[in-house]
Amino acid sequence: MREIREILNLKAEIEDKGTRLDAFLSEKIEGYTKSYTQKLIEDELVEIIGKKKTRPGNKLKGNEEIKVTVLEDEVLDVVAEDIPLDIVYEDEHIVIINKKPDMVIHPAAGHHSGTLVNAIMHHIKDLSTISGVIRPGIVHRLDKNTSGLIIVAKTNEAHLKLTEMFKDKTIKKTYLAICKGNLKNKEGRIENQIGRDSKDRKKMTVVRDNGRTAITNYEVINEVEYFSLVKVDLETGRTHQIRVHMKYLNHSILGDDVYGKASKKADRQMLHAYKLEFDHPITGEKMEITGDLPEDFKKVMENLGLEFKG
Numbered sequence: 001m002r003e004i005r006e007i008l009n010l011k012a013e014i015e016d017k018g019t020r021l022d023a024f025l026s027e028k029i030e031g032y033t034k035s036y037t038q039k040l041i042e043d044e045l046v047e048i049i050g051k052k053k054t055r056p057g058n059k060l061k062g063n064e065e066i067k068v069t070v071l072e073d074e075v076l077d078v079v080a081e082d083i084p085l086d087i088v089y090e091d092e093h094i095v096i097i098n099k100k101p102d103m104v105i106h107p108a109a110g111h112h113s114g115t116l117v118n119a120i121m122h123h124i125k126d127l128s129t130i131s132g133v134i135r136p137g138i139v140h141r142l143d144k145n146t147s148g149l150i151i152v153a154k155t156n157e158a159h160l161k162l163t164e165m166f167k168d169k170t171i172k173k174t175y176l177a178i179c180k181g182n183l184k185n186k187e188g189r190i191e192n193q194i195g196r197d198s199k200d201r202k203k204m205t206v207v208r209d210n211g212r213t214a215i216t217n218y219e220v221i222n223e224v225e226y227f228s229l230v231k232v233d234l235e236t237g238r239t240h241q242i243r244v245h246m247k248y249l250n251h252s253i254l255g256d257d258v259y260g261k262a263s264k265k266a267d268r269q270m271l272h273a274y275k276l277e278f279d280h281p282i283t284g285e286k287m288e289i290t291g292d293l294p295e296d297f298k299k300v301m302e303n304l305g306l307e308f309k310g
Contacts, residue, residue: 008068017062021048024060025068033160035167045069078136083119089289093158093282094151095124095137098291101147101268106138120152127152128159140166140237145255148175148273149291161281166237172277175232175242176293176308178270178300179251180260182228187219190245194238203258204240206248214238216245224305227254231274242271254300266300 010028012019019027025037025046032040038056040046048054049065086098099105099116106117120127120137127137137152139162151171153159165171193211197203215235222229228251232242243259246252252260256269276289293301293308301308 003072005070005072008070010066010068012060012062012064012066014062016060019060020056021046021054021058021060021066022056025066029068033164035163036160040068045071078117078121079113080121081113081118082122083114085116085119085123086291087123088149088291089287090124093155093280094153094162095120096276096289097150097152099142099147099150099273101145101294101296104144105141105150116150124152124154126154128154128156139163142273143240143243143269143271145268146271146273147291147294147297148271149276149289150273151276158281165278165281169235170278172275173234173237173273174275174277175234176272176274176297177230177232177242177246178254178266178297178304178306179228179230179246180254181226181251182223183218183220183230183249183251188217190214190216190218190248192248194241194244204238204244206244212236212238214241214245216241218245222306222308227304227306229301229306229308243269265303267296270297270300272297 008029012024016024022034022037022041025040026032026034037046041054041056045068046054047067048058049067086100087095088098089096097116097120104115106115117136117138124137129136137154137159139151139153139159142148142150151162153162192206192214193208194204194214195207195211197205213236217233217235219231220228221231234241240259243253243256247259254270255263255266272291272293274291276287278287279285280287
């Protein structure tokens with residue numbers, strides 16, 4: 001159990017009437033973003049005195065006393081491992097890594113070592129602690145068999161800001177995918193809902209109801225008989241979104257044995273997070289980072305006769 005660092009006692013005034021609790025806290029406590037205050041409330045570290053249940057969306061009446069419990073940072077207990085990393089950018093706030101395929105992001109059941117977190121703890125001295133002891137620095141994820149760029153936060157300030165940026169969709173993510181077949185429409189926009197597959201809860205699928213809006217933009221940049229190289233820009237970041245949407249178009253990603261079929265032409269799904277475009281979370285500098293294609297991706301392209309000029 002983490003020790004209590006301090007307890008903040010706040011008072012809502014009449015001018016705060018109608019303000020959401022999470023917005024009130026982010027305004028009153030310096031350095032706290034709305035996303036972070038929501039997490040504090042969900043972790044039951046915020047109490048409106050006299051109210052049984054506290055929720056982020058509680059509208060203040062303007063006379064509440066609010067107690068915020070601030071815990072000490074968690075001590076990281078994941079073992080650091082000397083695993084090679086392709087670090088494409090680093091400063092005092094963030095690191096951007098070009099993740100190799102077949103690497104899990106953080107330790108979990110069945111993957112206690114050899115993960116990206118084990119590697120970054122060896123190579124990077126300071127990491128944000130907001131995501132806890134198992135996911136230090138981790139702001140977003142890539143599937144195990146998807147290669148490409150991932151941003152890691154070195155400070156809590158950068159982590160909180162990046163979390164808001166992903167939520168506000170101000171970070172543009174561009175992927176490259178090798179898909180089966182030739183798409184009739186060479187570019188397009190897919191907008192629908194993605195939810196759990198009722199027949200297989202480990203998979204996602206396009207649903208009519210009770211899903212989350214998913215928006216994918218795509219463009220065919222090269223094609224040969226039976227295969228297409230597709231550039232994909234995401235407007236949302238749902239679980240397995242690109243893989244689900246390519247299946248929805250009946251052009252599943254080559255090598256995807258979950259949403260398509262295993263292939264002798266590729267040992268894993270041919271999906272690579274190629275480019276990130278965003279304003280630096282601390283300095284505001286415009287960033288455009290690209291990650292080299294991994295060797296297996298380039299080899300599959302070469303074998304199929306596909307070309308990518310970058």
